[in-house]
Amino acid sequence: MKKIHTEIEINATPERVWQVLTDLASYTEWNPFITSADGTATVGERLHVRIEPPGGRAATFRPVVTEAEAGQRLEWLGKLLFRGLFDGRHRFEIEATSGGTNFMQSEEFTGVLVPLLAKSLDGPTREGFELMNRAIKERAEDG
DSSP: OEEEEEEEEEESHHHHHHHHOOOOGGHHHHHSSSSEEESSTTTOOOOOEEOOOTSSOEEEEEOEEEEEEETTTEEEEESSSSSSSEEEEEEEEEEEEETEEEEEEEEESSSSSSHHHHHHIIIHHHHHHHHHHHHHHHHHHHH
């Protein structure tokens, strides 16, 4: 198992951050990591997600939303080909703070290919998370 966890403080309300996060159709306008996403943030919904890690390989996934609590958390589970090969549970958490919102993005990777992909996860994938965090901060604060 491998886990990535990142977070950023955003000077906007949790509701505004949730609005930006769940407007999947707009990802093409602002998101440098998840460059496109189709579907709705509804439990059981299958999304169409394209990631483009900086310096890494672009990939398209069809994850299923496993959690969606408005203004608090969104989670999806994706897999490569079949479950157990390379699975990723991607989670976004939104927490109100005295100055706005703490936005947390994490992913837990499991499966037999994780050891072979660990270097990519620690490098380009983590960097992609950080880029997205800064981009959602900018979009939420400007909105």
